[in-house]
Amino acid sequence: MDDLLTETRRALEAVRSDRPETPADSHEVPAAHGSAADGLVTATITGGRLDSFIIDPRLMRLPSWKLAEHVMTAVNEALDLLRQGQPATGQPADVDALAGGLHELQDRSIRQMAQMGQALQEVVTLLRGGRAEGRR
Secondary structure, three states: OHHHHHHHHHHHHHHHHHOOOOOOOOOOOOEEEEEEOOOOEEEEEEOOEEEEEEEOHHHHHOOHHHHHHHHHHHHHHHHHHHHHHOOOOOOOOOHHHHHHHHHHHHHHHHHHHHHHHHHHHHHHHHHHHHHHHHHO
């Protein structure tokens, strides 16, 4: 999962470097909606910023790497739609905010994986201790 999030962050950096300058006097606020997992994950980008993000609670039971894939799909779909339909005078998506959110998600996932690893190690230790006692 860490590799997947890192690759997405690289893609956001590439978008950051490719975005054109926009006039400051533009009054049009572009918006786009993306979804994944049959609509259970939705992302809305308005005015170049992530405006709303919803994950159906049923998806919280998924492994973190699978949930991250759905998150990236929804956000990338919204970004793609925004880029495709964005007028020349519109504002680009705020990839800085998206990158920050993605960085936070990656950090949280690393912490969760570490906690899971520690829990598994404790289970292994308990199982080994239980076997040693059974042999006595």
